[in-house]
Amino acid sequence: MSGWHIKNNVMRTVEILDVKPENPHVKTIFFRDEMCASAEPGQFIMVWIPGVDEIPLSISSIYPDGSSSVTVAEVGEATRALTRMRAGDIIGVRGPFGLGFKVSGERALVVGGGTGMAPLMMLINRLVEGGVDVTVIEGAENSNKLIFLDRLNNLSESMGVEVLFTTEDGSYGFRGLATDLAERVLCNKRFDVIYTCGPERMIRKAYEMAKAYSVDFQASLERYMRCAIGICGSCTIGKYRVCRDGPVFDMERIGEIEEYLGVLKYNESGERIPV
Amino acid sequence: MSGWHIKNNVMRTVEILDVKPENPHVKTIFFRDEMCASAEPGQFIMVWIPGVDEIPLSISSIYPDGSSSVTVAEVGEATRALTRMRAGDIIGVRGPFGLGFKVSGERALVVGGGTGMAPLMMLINRLVEGGVDVTVIEGAENSNKLIFLDRLNNLSESMGVEVLFTTEDGSYGFRGLATDLAERVLCNKRFDVIYTCGPERMIRKAYEMAKAYSVDFQASLERYMRCAIGICGSCTIGKYRVCRDGPVFDMERIGEIEEYLGVLKYNESGERIPV
Amino acid sequence: MDYSALKTHLAGLSMPNPTMLASGILGISAGTLRAVAEAGAGAVVTKSVGLKPNAGYPNPTVIQVECGFLNAVGLPNPGIHKFIEEMGELRDLNVPLIVSVFGFSPEEYAEVASLAAEAGASAIELNLSCPHVKGTGIEIGQNPEMVKLTVRAVKDRVDRPVFAKLTPNVARIVDLAEAAYSAGADAITAINTVRAMAIDVETFRPILANRFGGLSGAAIKPIAVRCVYEIYESVDLPIIGCGGIRDWRDAVEFMLAGASAVQIGSAIALEGLSIFKSICDGIISYLRRKGFRSVSEIVGLAHKK
Amino acid sequence: MDYSALKTHLAGLSMPNPTMLASGILGISAGTLRAVAEAGAGAVVTKSVGLKPNAGYPNPTVIQVECGFLNAVGLPNPGIHKFIEEMGELRDLNVPLIVSVFGFSPEEYAEVASLAAEAGASAIELNLSCPHVKGTGIEIGQNPEMVKLTVRAVKDRVDRPVFAKLTPNVARIVDLAEAAYSAGADAITAINTVRAMAIDVETFRPILANRFGGLSGAAIKPIAVRCVYEIYESVDLPIIGCGGIRDWRDAVEFMLAGASAVQIGSAIALEGLSIFKSICDGIISYLRRKGFRSVSEIVGLAHKK
Numbered sequence A, B: 001m002s003g004w005h006i007k008n009n010v011m012r013t014v015e016i017l018d019v020k021p022e023n024p025h026v027k028t029i030f031f032r033d034e035m036c037a038s039a040e041p042g043q044f045i046m047v048w049i050p051g052v053d054e055i056p057l058s059i060s061s062i063y064p065d066g067s068s069s070v071t072v073a074e075v076g077e078a079t080r081a082l083t084r085m086r087a088g089d090i091i092g093v094r095g096p097f098g099l100g101f102k103v104s105g106e107r108a109l110v111v112g113g114g115t116g117m118a119p120l121m122m123l124i125n126r127l128v129e130g131g132v133d134v135t136v137i138e139g140a141e142n143s144n145k146l147i148f149l150d151r152l153n154n155l156s157e158s159m160g161v162e163v164l165f166t167t168e169d170g171s172y173g174f175r176g177l178a179t180d181l182a183e184r185v186l187c188n189k190r191f192d193v194i195y196t197c198g199p200e201r202m203i204r205k206a207y208e209m210a211k212a213y214s215v216d217f218q219a220s221l222e223r224y225m226r227c228a229i230g231i232c233g234s235c236t237i238g239k240y241r242v243c244r245d246g247p248v249f250d251m252e253r254i255g256e257i258e259e260y261l262g263v264l265k266y267n268e269s270g271e272r273i274p275v
Numbered sequence C, D: 001m002d003y004s005a006l007k008t009h010l011a012g013l014s015m016p017n018p019t020m021l022a023s024g025i026l027g028i029s030a031g032t033l034r035a036v037a038e039a040g041a042g043a044v045v046t047k048s049v050g051l052k053p054n055a056g057y058p059n060p061t062v063i064q065v066e067c068g069f070l071n072a073v074g075l076p077n078p079g080i081h082k083f084i085e086e087m088g089e090l091r092d093l094n095v096p097l098i099v100s101v102f103g104f105s106p107e108e109y110a111e112v113a114s115l116a117a118e119a120g121a122s123a124i125e126l127n128l129s130c131p132h133v134k135g136t137g138i139e140i141g142q143n144p145e146m147v148k149l150t151v152r153a154v155k156d157r158v159d160r161p162v163f164a165k166l167t168p169n170v171a172r173i174v175d176l177a178e179a180a181y182s183a184g185a186d187a188i189t190a191i192n193t194v195r196a197m198a199i200d201v202e203t204f205r206p207i208l209a210n211r212f213g214g215l216s217g218a219a220i221k222p223i224a225v226r227c228v229y230e231i232y233e234s235v236d237l238p239i240i241g242c243g244g245i246r247d248w249r250d251a252v253e254f255m256l257a258g259a260s261a262v263q264i265g266s267a268i269a270l271e272g273l274s275i276f277k278s279i280c281d282g283i284i285s286y287l288r289r290k291g292f293r294s295v296s297e298i299v300g301l302a303h304k305k
């Protein structure tokens, strides 16, 4: 993320091309923007929902025709407004921002929880393209909350990617947490790297496992964001700014912020609150 | 002169590398500046003499080592201060600005009066490099006011350029005005183009001759200048701005401002005064 | 292209389009004023003219900074009496000729304005906002009471539309706008330049001969948009937006903020005189794309959001 | 490299170099304040803290414009009581920790400031200049009388150096500086952001949720340099320059204008935290090349020309 890149990254307004439901609460929104189409897996953009809010969302895919998408779960006012928009509506985008996932190693375990799958989906595509042996674990509360089922099942069939689903209520795939399943997978197979995104406690557990099994580790974190360009200080975790030094952190950097991971964050007012 | 070019043309300060006297009142000042070294013959720069003034001066030469020069006659406060500066002193430069001479035709007659030779000297070098058959007439009041004698005599010897000097008092070369000599030369030889710079009445006469002999014509004009980028309006002649639409004007454009040429200009206050 | 959607009526003036030449840009001679009109400006404003001839400041008077221009030209002008001769050559101009005037007292403004009006000015713009000339900037333009007195003195002597051009160098520009409104101004021009300076690190010197000057260009656009937006909410007068406009998007931004017309100054250095036409073309396409029939429909639209 | 020529003494503080982190940039958490100090800043200023927790405005709160940044964050902060806990982690910071405070009355400023001082602030900076929060900006910071009352109230309660951070959104910033001076301020910080706005032409909406915000970055540098230069001529207090500083040249320009130290804000978005070190390195080379032994020798040099 060079100074030049930031300087020329003013907000653009774009038309929504299409909105595709992933499940009852999650939609994928397609639009065309040149800079977004150059994003690395794990990078995010700030999406302006005019008159409502501006929120960070990961790029979930980029298509050869120059369009990109974000995949958004309805959790509050901004995400509700966004998931209700339709083709032809206008949103603003700035970005892509931050440091994405680094593709490394030959065997990758991808562990995603809920909409944490958004940045991971793009990563999975990139890994498969690069010939990496990929195992994907997607976890959610119940079958209604899983996303990208089609895309992942397709990859499994056509590219031989191992895809495992798990739900807390057992309504689809395995029963239990994504990390429980990950532990089982790790016992049976040697991986070079674990990529993860999702609820921070899940990330924390995955991090502990990575340490235990001596596997390399990269996780995408979330914090409250305003500027996305590293000046407002809203998104800090320890000495790092998630928007600039993350959102993807590697093993070494996570080690430096271990005491906060899954433990503590700052809210909009800058008060420390539990994660 | 593109918008980009103007936008990136803020003032730079440079050190004077050397000061070379041309005659008792004229000095050539050398400095190094990348943008100046890309000037076309006939383009000018604004030279800031810190604490004194900022004035337009033509680029009189560019050297392969990236240095450039201006050649300045002492006529008032700013030029006096500038001609007294020494190597190591600092001046500011912005530019190059304006439209320069267009090299065209196979036989060129160059007519210069006094420091009007400054932009012409660089042009002559360019013409010679381009294999153009060049005849140069330099006129001045007396031998003390001629400049570039060495450089021109060298060109004459080494490159076969025909160089003619004329002084009003006959103290060097022919006696009489440069335009008188030009008339004689034009009677005897066919030229494709006349290039001229110097006192405006001389330019006017040269223009009338060019029309009479049906020779193409380009002249560099002077007007009072402030901004040099076409917004302040100080340098207007008819519908044109000398800093932007000139300083070099071709036959057609001079035709459109004929009524002013050698007749009328605006002073610093914007009052119309005779040239 | 059909430009009829751009027709603009402003304080009694009819303009073919809402773009105008800003004061002090080229407008000192008949030749360039005509050239600007021919290039497509909907109206032209002259350089500010005073009672007596004035040579302005020594150079450097106009310099560039990273995001714009700094100028301290010092209001050079030939004085209204000589300028009237210049105006004589513009009788057949096909767009409104607006004469910008300044003075060192309300009476002087009125004197110059009435001479300009007699000589055929379509309207008068009062330069109440020069940030670097003593006696007319701070003393008059930054003081709502003096703005009121000046506008009133001019309105008493002149039967043409009078525009008050305001300075952003105050805590509340709306106070100035309200003063101008209460004294009968027909329109507000906002904004003039922002007081600023630049120092050269090699020579330790302020670069402008006058040290202080006015900042114009891209740097001040967000300030100018804010001023227009604020004035639109506070007084019921047409506003002419000015400050950093370089393309049709900028022009539209000002109009959404509340400007009925826009003035273009510094950007001419970057884009040349073709800027008037390219802005008009851009606005026309925008209006079509968005389904507006007249440029007047977008004025102030940002206030409804 | 030997940085001893950069040592700066300012209103009783000792700083290893004259660069400081500007308020509102990162300074809300102990972690980033420490990171900035480690990156080479000569002092750090915290985000402005008030008496009570405040969530600020909804997004968009920070956007980019052509030549800088617009922000209307709305002074989010956890309130001084919680912030004191945060400060507890910074006891061993190796550079001065300056706490920026705001309030809605002189008494509130004094209350927050005295709590910050008790908790170990090296100095207090009074944010008298937020251009977009009701009740503390216009009402206090743009009014010399209120500035005087506020500085005095704080000085009465606090035995640490007090900096008055001023707004450029006034007709004469020197009036504010003189008010701060007369009330006993120990230094002046100039400037905060310039009131501005941006409108999106596709949706017709002001982009910032708060509509109005403050302009920072390259756009305002010439305005800030002018303010520093004017204040240097009017009051005998150290000045901390701020506004659009991006490299050593900019920093030196402010110092020549009269700043004893400089604050860096928006440029961190472009250059990252390494900006502090690169500015220091640049100043060191400049001092050597020009034959100065201490950075203090260049302060105000442009006034001698």
Ligand SMILES: Cc1cc2nc3c(=O)[nH]c(=O)nc-3n(C[C@H](O)[C@H](O)[C@H](O)COP(=O)(O)OP(=O)(O)OC[C@H]3O[C@@H](n4cnc5c(N)ncnc54)[C@H](O)[C@@H]3O)c2cc1C
Pocket: A044, A053, A054, A055, A056, A057, A058, A059, A070, A071, A072, A073, A074, A075, A076, A077, A078, A079, A080, A115, A118, A119, A221, A222, A223, A224, A225, A226, A247, D059
């Ligand atoms: C780097 C990053 C990438 C993200 N990628 C995705 C994604 O691809 N898909 C997706 O559905 N969600 C993603 N999120 C989360 C998403 O930004 C929030 O769900 C959204 O902002 C909620 O807004 P709201 O108004 O609907 O909910 P609210 O009711 O306002 O809040 C719900 C939750 O979202 C958090 N939140 C609200 N505003 C912000 C903000 N400005 N920055 C960060 N968190 C905020 C709140 O703290 C709260 O925890 C990402 C977050 C970050 C930081």
Ligand SMILES: Cc1cc2nc3c(=O)[nH]c(=O)nc-3n(C[C@H](O)[C@H](O)[C@H](O)COP(=O)(O)OP(=O)(O)OC[C@H]3O[C@@H](n4cnc5c(N)ncnc54)[C@H](O)[C@@H]3O)c2cc1C
Pocket: B044, B053, B054, B055, B056, B057, B058, B059, B070, B071, B072, B073, B074, B075, B076, B077, B078, B079, B080, B115, B118, B119, B221, B222, B223, B224, B225, B226, B247, C059
């Ligand atoms: C495009 C252009 C190129 C020029 N090239 C050269 C050159 O190569 N060598 C050279 O010796 N001279 C050149 N001149 C002329 C030079 O700019 C003036 O001689 C110089 O500005 C005089 O300044 P002064 O203070 O010494 O004299 P003053 O006493 O101030 O004036 C003497 C004369 O110079 C004119 N002049 C003063 N200031 C300016 C100004 N800012 N712009 C234009 N004219 C001015 C005055 O109108 C007067 O006619 C050029 C002028 C122009 C417009």
Ligand SMILES: Cc1cc2nc3c(=O)[nH]c(=O)nc-3n(C[C@H](O)[C@H](O)[C@H](O)COP(=O)(O)O)c2cc1C
Pocket: B227, B231, B232, C022, C023, C024, C025, C047, C048, C062, C069, C071, C073, C075, C100, C127, C165, C191, C192, C193, C215, C216, C217, C218, C220, C242, C243, C244, C245, C263, C264, C265, C266, C267
């Ligand atoms: C070189 C120059 C000279 C100016 N002279 C005047 C003037 O005489 N009267 C006036 O009202 N404004 C004057 N201005 C201000 C402009 O009219 C305009 O208000 C300002 O430059 C902002 O617009 P811009 O950013 O499009 O240039 C001048 C501006 C410049 C750059």
Ligand SMILES: Cc1cc2nc3c(=O)[nH]c(=O)nc-3n(C[C@H](O)[C@H](O)[C@H](O)COP(=O)(O)O)c2cc1C
Pocket: A231, A232, D022, D023, D024, D025, D047, D048, D062, D069, D071, D073, D075, D100, D127, D165, D191, D192, D193, D215, D216, D217, D218, D220, D242, D243, D244, D245, D263, D264, D265, D266, D267
């Ligand atoms: C995102 C952001 C938040 C800011 N918050 C504060 C603040 O809380 N208190 C304050 O005094 N100044 C605040 N400022 C103003 C800066 O401290 C500084 O005065 C201004 O940005 C100009 O400097 P710059 O151009 O280097 O950014 C803020 C600026 C920005 C960009």
Ligand code: FES
Pocket: A224, A225, A226, A227, A228, A229, A230, A231, A232, A233, A234, A235, A236, A241, A242, A243, A244
């Ligand atoms: S969101 Fe502002 S610093 Fe990260």
Ligand code: FES
Pocket: B224, B225, B226, B227, B228, B229, B230, B231, B232, B233, B234, B235, B236, B241, B242, B243, B244
């Ligand atoms: S010198 Fe300003 S327009 Fe030519």
